[in-house]
Amino acid sequence: xxxxxxxxxxxxxxxxxxxxxxxxxxxxxxxxxxxxxxxxxxxxxxxxxxxxxxxxxxxxxxxxxxxxxxxxxxxxxxxxxxxxxxxxxxxxxxxxxxxxxxxxxxxxxxxxxxxxxxxxxxxxxxxxxxxxxxxxxxxxxxxxxxxxxxxxxxxxxxxxxxxxxxxxxxxxxxxxxxxxxxxxxxxxxxxxxxxxxxxxxxxxxxxxxxxxxxxxxxxxxxxxxxxxxxxx
Amino acid sequence: xxxxxxxxxxxxxxxxxxxxxxxxxxxxxxxxxxxxxxxxxxxxxxxxxxxxxxxxxxxxxxxxxxxxxxxxxxxxxxxxxxxxxxx
Numbered sequence: 001x002x003x004x005x006x007x008x009x010x011x012x013x014x015x016x017x018x019x020x021x022x023x024x025x026x027x028x029x030x031x032x033x034x035x036x037x038x039x040x041x042x043x044x045x046x047x048x049x050x051x052x053x054x055x056x057x058x059x060x061x062x063x064x065x066x067x068x069x070x071x072x073x074x075x076x077x078x079x080x081x082x083x084x085x086x087x088x089x090x091x092x093x094x095x096x097x098x099x100x101x102x103x104x105x106x107x108x109x110x111x112x113x114x115x116x117x118x119x120x121x122x123x124x125x126x127x128x129x130x131x132x133x134x135x136x137x138x139x140x141x142x143x144x145x146x147x148x149x150x151x152x153x154x155x156x157x158x159x160x161x162x163x164x165x166x167x168x169x170x171x172x173x174x175x176x177x178x179x180x181x182x183x184x185x186x187x188x189x190x191x192x193x194x195x196x197x198x199x200x201x202x203x204x205x206x207x208x209x210x211x212x213x214x215x216x217x218x219x220x221x222x223x224x225x226x227x228x229x230x231x232x
Numbered sequence: 233x234x235x236x237x238x239x240x241x242x243x244x245x246x247x248x249x250x251x252x253x254x255x256x257x258x259x260x261x262x263x264x265x266x267x268x269x270x271x272x273x274x275x276x277x278x279x280x281x282x283x284x285x286x287x288x289x290x291x292x293x294x295x296x297x298x299x300x301x302x303x304x305x306x307x308x309x310x311x312x313x314x315x316x317x318x319x
């Protein structure tokens with residue numbers, strides 16, 4: 001039994017590529033390909049095709065969630081949050097395909113996604129309020145809190161990574177163990193449950209990323225508007 | 233007992249206790265959170281969307297501690313750092 005798809009190595013010519021990388025490429029190719037093929041037939045007025053309907057529903061859903069969570073104009077956050085959601089969702093859902101190793105079940109992928117969130121929080125904050133004002137939020141309310149703020153940002157990144165990795169890896173491992181002891185029906189039920197958890201994990205990862213981004217941004221904004229007596 | 237068997241026994245018992253206590257307490261906490269959220273939804277059905285979204289985020293937070301315990305149990309069983317001391 002392998003703990004993570006990092007340990008499965010394929011040899012492509014002289015290159016040695018781990019299963020994580022191969023299946024990440026597969027998911028990326030699938031997403032980009034589906035978007036390219038579908039977008040060729042997009043049109044602004046009805047009658048619209050099925051693919052356009054699916055994509056419009058997805059985008060509307062993500063936009064609505066961003067608006068609900070951050071209470072900001074959702075458009076700037078759409079590319080980042082939507083990509084995270086779609087990538088994690090696709091790789092979790094494809095884990096029911098036999099032979100597919102979900103790339104999110106590797107700590108490397110989960111850590112990379114969490115690092116992207118870690119970098120996106122200051123990036124969105126700085127884009128909104130500027131570098132100086134954003135950095136000043138670290139010294140609020142007193143500079144004594146600086147180590148705790150920094151520590152909090154690091155631990156929540158770690159928690160994001162370990163949560164995604166642990167959930168995906170444990171569900172695929174559970175199926176592997178069940179295949180050994182009760183191979184008839186139970187693994188199918190657990191895989192069905194794994195589908196639910198996969199969707200939930202993609203949703204939770206995205207919502208938590210948005211919560212972190214929104215908290216970073218609105219802290220900075222609150223500080224700048226306090227002088228005018230306005231608290232947003 | 234040899235050093236090796238002591239380490240093996242301690243690792244297996246440690247892993248079992250880690251998962252048992254970690255999963256049990258996380259489950260208790262999640263049960264409390266869900267019960268409270270359901271009560272809130274019963275009182276204010278209009279706020280169902282917002283309450284359930286917040287509940288899911290909170291559940292994910294709680295579940296993280298359970299997942300930590302699971303990862304530590306896996307490390308104890310599959311990637312025990314103390315094996316290198318005796319082998």
